Amino acid sequence: MSLASAVHPLRRLGLRRAPNRARVRAHAVTIGLLLLLTAVTVVFLMPIFWMVSTSLKTNRHVFDLPIQWFPRPALWSNYPAAYATVRFTRYFVNSAIVTGCVTVLNVMLSALAGYGLAKYRFLGRHVLLVLILATLMLPLEVVMVPLYLTVQRLGWLNSYQGMIVPVAANALGVLMMRQYFLSLPDDLIAAARIDGAGHVSTFLRIAVPLAWPALLTVAILIFQSTWDDFVWPFLIISNTSKATVPLAVQTFQSAETSNFPMLMAVSSIASVPLTLLFFVFQRQIITGVATTGMRH
């Protein structure tokens, strides 16, 4: 390492005096990379562009050749029409209720458990942590049959609590909160305890205010995955008055398989909330995905 840092400035000096040809080559490489990236990005984003483009056409002109990339005239009226046909408001409200409750519950439970596991050394805490983490290997799809039967016996089919309570506990939040609280100095907590604060008030007044970045990350990740969740509501909701946005989209799709402009307009409307969330909280979402490597 010392050798590298000793040589590094020399190399930089050398580069600065490098002949023109080397600089030209470096520029050429950069431009080549940029072109390559642009091409890949265009291919990757093509489905999304095509969705928006198609949503502005009439059904007769969807498969017109040569391809109409930018429909003229652009039928923006497809959007209010799609919103009205699906009656989106109801489903947005349902999604907001379910996602909001799940997020709040999940963050509270995760913060509590993460704090308990990070800041107390009680017998069996490792076993507990392993047990909680093991549930990460247990996707909903594996337990959907018994979970359905359980919820059915509780009488929670077609209900908000049925959509909220079974998915409110998530080991991922515990993992992230524990990681955060481990980095919190023990002295802070000890000081509060010596000053006479109880266990709960130490947690609420010292630990939680310091942990808000981690709490926010957990909240955003849970919000995103819950809003996006299709399988669980799909299994237990048969009554449209309780349906969430993904369910409404799927119902519309199975009814109107070939009305492509409407279908694409509905899809676009349904994509708006998560896209907004991503643009506002991009940093949290990307670091959340990167550090945990798992979203569910």
Add this chain to the structure above:
Amino acid sequence: MSSGETAGIAVRAGWPRERLLTRVRRRWFGPTQPWWGFVFTVPILVLLVCFKFWPMAYAAWLSLTNASLTERAWRFVGVANYARLARDTAFIGALETTGRYVGATITLSMVLGLCLAVLLNQKIPARGLFRTLMFLPAVVPIVVAPILWQFLFHPYGLVNNALKALGVHPVNWLLSPRGAVEALVVATAWRLTPLCMVIYLAGLQSIPGELYEAAAIDGAGAPRRFRSVTLPMLKPTFLVVMVFAITLTVQNFVLALVMTGGGPDSASTTLSLFVYQTGFLGFRMGYASAAAIVMLLIIVAFTLLSLRALRSEEG
């Protein structure tokens, strides 16, 4: 805290062993009141036991019965469900489809994700913008992705238009057994690649720059540096991405359900879709649970294998 450590030393030094009850009492109810830590974890434990561990045990029990949604009376049938699974051509077919689907999807998205991550890790202008744009497919709601791709794979859709432009004969994607699985692979990989890319990027950024400088001084060109520095340093990340991609692809059946419905003729029925169809459309809860247990075993096996590989890599 301190009392727990003293107890540990006492045992190791060979003093009379404390009785278990005394030890537990000391480690739980010491002066720092560590039992409060357990109190903090109780709420989430209650939920996890009710909605994770109990259903898991329930699934194991159901898989040994002939439970069905329509009949009240369930009977214990032993391993009959598993024996029948082994002979069920629909189940074997679903296993095969899952193997092909998962294999192709994770290969595609892991390779593409790595290429993109390496590209986006170079010093180029507007790097942040490209990273944001490339992540967008993962932001598209999971129920919208199959609708989108169903449209793109329409006989007169964009994919076939592109093929025609390239001089390739168009394919009736969703109505041919091979095309349906391939379409599913493309759709899944499209949404999975950005996620892999982000994990790779985190791994790439944790490689110390000195390694590259040292390699450059030793005269290694860019391809050599990639092969001798990037790839070996990225091995742990590679395993993480693989577990992530496999679990996500094995369990997910939304794409297959909405895009192909498992068709044509159950050619694109994956394992998780098989579980759903058997349990919720065929009402055979016991049989579906047996298939679900097989699915769980596959996920657990892959996770443990990669964890072990990861540990031997680090140790």
